[in-house]
Each structure stands twice: as structure tokens, then as C-alpha cells.
Amino acid sequence: MSTDSRARSRSRSLTITIGVGLAIGAVITAFPFIWMLTSSLKPQSESIDYPPTILPQAPTLEYYQILFTELDFGRYLVNTLIVVLISYVGLMLMAMAGYAFAKFEFKGKKGLFFLVLATLMIPVQVTMIPTYLIINGLNLTNTLVGIALPTLVSGFSIFLFRQFMTTIPTEMLEAARLDGAGELRTFWQIVLPMSKPILAVQVVLTFITGWNSFLWPLILSSDQKLYTLSVGLNLLNQQLAVNPSLQMAGASVMVLPILIVFIIFQRYVIQGFALSGLK
Template identity: 60%
Template sequence: MDTGMQDISKISKVLIGVVLTILGFLMILPFLWMFLSSFKTSTEISLSQSFWPQHWTIDNYKNLFTNGSFDIYVKNTLIITAASFIGLFLNAMAGYGFAKFDFKGRKFLFMAVLATMMIPGQVTMIPVYLILNQMQLTNTLLGIILPGLVGAFGIFLFRQFMSNIPDSIVEAARLDGAGEWYIFFHLILPISKPVLAVQGILTFIGGWNAFLWPLIIANDQKYYTLSVGLQLLQGQHTSDYGLQMAGSSFMVIPIIIIFIIFQKYILQGFNIQMDK
């Protein structure tokens, strides 16, 4: 009886594995086709039925930077993404404060922070734009960066994780004479690697894919991000499919690489949050 149940269990696992493999391949297929098409000419994409390129070429990627302004878009996107990681540490500091410091109005302030998660970002865009306009920060990289530095979800994520770090560890460090900055950077952050990985990849994706706010705040092409530049590319080269595929691949591949590198910590971080 036990042997029969084990055989059924093995067969079930094999079937589940086969189904997941097929579904995974179907999910990857459009991205694989996009990547391979970026090495084709526009004529081959339009006329050829072949999945693989018949004549490999990297001219599409060369044209992105020679005929377009992708070098400017990449620079702006990297600056915005790097600045977003400063916001990551600000979120971590705020989450640590809510988790481990007892101050007047803490619960009310935390609830107010959570309440902002229910307000769509599109609702606050006009007020934020008017404020930045008064500060003369419209059409600047700083104006693009500032509104996204701190977010309620990031603060909530860090607060939930850090609340489960034993208070005895923090108190022991304080008794040993460690300062709050030392405790945060040398004790709390190393323990928080899983949630840092989760929030880190979300921060990277948010910065790398920034589109709507840069489009609104910037009216000069020299401040456009990759997403805005890709949309502009599609408008200017509607029939150059190879160039569009190269631009899309250039945006997607870094995110995939980041996920592959940090997937262990990302999955671990999400599992910890689900367990809580």
C-alpha cells in the first residue's frame, strides 16, 4: 500500500514537473523570440517564417546608440536607478525606526504611512508636479528622482521584517556601547539580507522601467529614461522592427540577469514574509 502511494506521488511530481516546464517554456517563448529577432533585419522579421535568424547582425544594437540617443537614456536611467537605492536605505531606516523605537505617535504615524498605499500614484502626480514646479525642479533629473525616493510599501516591508528581530540583540549591542548607526549598518542590515534582496530588485525594476513620471516631469529629450526613449523609438521607427526588438531586449535582459543572480534571496525573502 505504501509502495503504491509512493509510486502515485512520484508520478504526480513528474506530471507537475512536465506541466510547469511546458508552461515555463510558453512564458519564455515571446521573450526568446524578441531577443533572437533583435539580431535580424527588419526585412527578415517581416518576410521570414524562421524562428532563428538566417543572417545574424548586431547592426540593430549599433543603431540604437549611433542613430538614436540611447546612450543618454541609459545614463539617465542608471542615475535614477542608483538614486533609488539611496531611497532603499531611507525606507530601511524608517522601517527600523517603526520596528525598534518607541516614540509618541508611532502607531498613528505608521497607519498614516500605510494609508498612503491606498491612494493611486496618478492622484498625487499633479500636486507633486506643482510643488516641484515651485521649487524649479521640473525638467531636471532631481525632479524625477525625489518623489520616488521613499515609499509606503518599502517602509511596511522593512518594518514587518525588522519587528521579528529579537529586541535582546539590539539591547545587547547598546549595552556593549554600540551606537545606533553602528547597530543599523552592522547588525540590522546583515540580518535583513532577504528583505533587502526583495526590495532591492523591486527598486531596480521600478527605476529601470520608470516611464510615466519622467514623461510628465521632463520636456527635454536629454532627461528621458529608457522606457520613454523606447516609446519615442517606436514612434519614430514604426517599421524598423529589428531596432524596436533590440531596444526592448536591451531593457528586459538586465532585469532577467538581476533576478537570476539574486533569486535565492528573493524567494527566501518572500517565503519569510508569507510565513509571517
């Protein structure tokens, strides 16, 4: 056998080995998710069987129906969507801040950007009490606006916008200004369309933050009608011992929308993270 043939054979063997390893890793990683979905379709008698089975013998959607008819998960879902939509208002604010840090020169710019980065070092738990006092002072406790307000601005998101927008050619912006475009028009018609990858990243991150928020809604809302899905899911913990299928159905309702959003924006998310690290 020639040297080239041996090299190609070794390369194929290595490729197959890597592929098998990645496939095994993917199955192991996805197994809890698959178990959650299949368990949510099991009747209660099957969910507590031992030894357990992966696939349900008599699949049923009964527990999804219970969530939305008897346990008020429909209201929790609407509340969560409202919180996420309010959070998206901050997306434009963070984009504007990132654009200013990337393309404008002003006094104190470095100091302000350092403060933005410094907020990343402060745990959320440290600022939770001051934030609660501010929200309470604005009479926004027990409101969905109060729940969403702290998520409007994120130092990490401003940093990502700034990193991405430094890659936008300054000459293009100057050409737009010479043609008579104002700063707001330049931002909306040139900067934002060129920032689709990082916007997709922020859409996903903002959605995940608002969707998974648990501690803050639990602290701010004493009215069960204002609970979000994550808080409502916590109410099912008492059902775990007697009815695991109901718990798994609630977990599936929490996880599936995030998975769908990520699949839709996956290509832009990968591109956005890659380009954000160029400078």
C-alpha cells in the first residue's frame, strides 16, 4: 500500500472515530431532554414503574391539558410572554448604547464603558434589594412592568453590541452623513440592518433571560395571577413524588419555546458571536 493510501486510510479512520465520539456525546447530552419529553406523555402508572421505560406504552396528552385547564398555566404563559416583550424594548436601548461606544468619541467614554463592564462583576443577588426598593418606590411591585424593568438593560449585551459595531466601516457611516442622513436615520437604516447577526444573538439571550426568570418574579409578585411560567413550574414540585409526568409536562412547556427560538436564530447566533470577537 502506498504512503498516500495509508494516509487517506488513517484520515478516514480518524474521521469515523471523531464522528462516532460526537454522536455518542450528542446522545448523552440529549438524553435528559428526550427523557423529559417521553415522560410527559406517560400515564401516571407508567411514570412510577420500576424499572422505568424510555418510551411510553400508552402515550397521552392528559397532563398538558391539566396544566392549562386546572393549574392556570395559560395565565402564567401570557404573563411570561408580556415580560419578554417588555424586555425587548431594552434591546434598542442597548443597541444605541453599543453604537455610541463603538463609533462616537466623547468625554468620559472609557470611564463609562469601564463602568458598564464592571457591572458584569457584580452578582445579581447583590443588587436585588436596592432594585426592589427602587421598584417599590415607583409603585411597580405586583406588576408585570416591574418584573420586566430590571431586564431592560444588560452590561453584557451592551458589550456585545459594541464589539460587533466596531466592525462596521466608519466610511459608510460618514458617507450617509454627507448625503444628509441624521444620526437616528443612519442608525435605523444602516447600522441596524448590518447588525442582524448580533441582534439575533440578543433576541435569543433576551428571550431566555425573560423566559427563565424565577427569583425576581417570585420576590416582586405576591399575587399568583402575576406568576411567570418558572414560578408556576415551582408549584408543581409537590407533585413530583406522586405524579412525575405532570412535572415533566410543565418542564417541557418551559423548555420547548426556548429550543424553537434557538433553532430559528441558530445561524445568526453563531455568526454574531463569531463576528463580535473580531475586535
